[in-house]
Amino acid sequence: MSNGQWYPPEWPDRIRALASGELTAVAPRRAATVMLLKDTSEGVHVHMLRRRASMAFAGGAYVYPGGGVDERDARPVRWAGPSLSDWARRLGVEDEASAQAVVCAAVRETYEEAGVLLAGETADSVVEDTTGGDWEADRAALVDRKLPFAEFLDRRGLVLRSDLLGAWARWITPEFEPRRFDTWFFVASLPRGQRTRNASTEADRTVWIRPADAAAGYDRGDLLMMPPTIATLRVLGRFAAASDALAAAAGQDLAPILAQARLENGEVVLSWPGHDEFTKHIPVGGAGPAGLTGGTR
Numbered sequence: 001m002s003n004g005q006w007y008p009p010e011w012p013d014r015i016r017a018l019a020s021g022e023l024t025a026v027a028p029r030r031a032a033t034v035m036l037l038k039d040t041s042e043g044v045h046v047h048m049l050r051r052r053a054s055m056a057f058a059g060g061a062y063v064y065p066g067g068g069v070d071e072r073d074a075r076p077v078r079w080a081g082p083s084l085s086d087w088a089r090r091l092g093v094e095d096e097a098s099a100q101a102v103v104c105a106a107v108r109e110t111y112e113e114a115g116v117l118l119a120g121e122t123a124d125s126v127v128e129d130t131t132g133g134d135w136e137a138d139r140a141a142l143v144d145r146k147l148p149f150a151e152f153l154d155r156r157g158l159v160l161r162s163d164l165l166g167a168w169a170r171w172i173t174p175e176f177e178p179r180r181f182d183t184w185f186f187v188a189s190l191p192r193g194q195r196t197r198n199a200s201t202e203a204d205r206t207v208w209i210r211p212a213d214a215a216a217g218y219d220r221g222d223l224l225m226m227p228p229t230i231a232t233l234r235v236l237g238r239f240a241a242a243s244d245a246l247a248a249a250a251g252q253d254l255a256p257i258l259a260q261a262r263l264e265n266g267e268v269v270l271s272w273p274g275h276d277e278f279t280k281h282i283p284v285g286g287a288g289p290a291g292l293t294g295g296t297r
Contacts (some may be wrong), residue, residue, distance in 0.1 A: 018175060030102060038040045038190040038208065047064070050207075069104075113203070134229055166245075168187045169253075
């Protein structure tokens with residue numbers, strides 16, 4: 001493959017099984033991920049993690065901090081920013097509890113995986129230091145699901161700063177994948193005084209990198225990424241400052257993007273609507289990905 005598009009070898013067989021009715025799609029689990037930005041003398045940088053090669057899903061791929069929604073993320077918290085009803089409309093979910101769960105998951109997972117917390121003691125402040133043994137104990141308890149996020153915030157007297165997040169995109173894992181996620185992508189700036197670290201057991205490397213440099217690494221085949229990651233990086237690369245990206249978030253389309261597979265001229269064509277660069281052509285009688293080609297025809 002000429003680029004770094006993540007493409008598991010079992011996909012062609014699973015696509016054919018789904019098309020023939022031998023495979024039933026599993027329901028996607030809701031998830032959230034955050035594109036954490038900071039301004040530098042060399043322009044905007046984004047924080048990325050490389051998933052361990054041993055991970056069952058997207059092993060070796062570069063991603064943003066994020067993960068699945070915990071049902072306890074819907075528990076009431078002290079809230080700053082747009083109302084829950086506004087968030088429900090923006091995210092396209094059915095109720096306020098669902099909206100809160102998605103936003104809380106974005107904030108919680110960023111803290112769990114990067115050590116960065118989008119919360120403060122008041123509606124217009126942000127925690128400046130999340131280091132130290134007591135913070136690490138709480139973070140570990142969150143990761144282990146021993147501590148609900150609402151209880152963590154309440155115990156520390158913190159307000160969740162939903163206004164520091166901008167909803168950016170929504171991608172749904174293809175129907176033929178055994179593990180599926182309905183994922184909202186958010187953008188946020190690194191709060192003053194805080195710093196990222198590799199706090200995730202699922203990652204073996206973290207980097208701050210210019211979106212354009214990350215995209216160039218993908219194009220060379222040096223950096224492995226899933227379609228949503230490289231698609232969002234290409235858009236982020238247009239902004240000169242983190243504040244510009246945050247301001248642009250309100251205009252981003254949140255219509256769900258779901259891969260489609262169709263039979264055409266003796267091939268299975270795998271595509272992501274609106275993103276032609278990810279299209280793959282898989283011979284119907286082929287075995288595995290050896291015979292597939294990239295691009296559109």
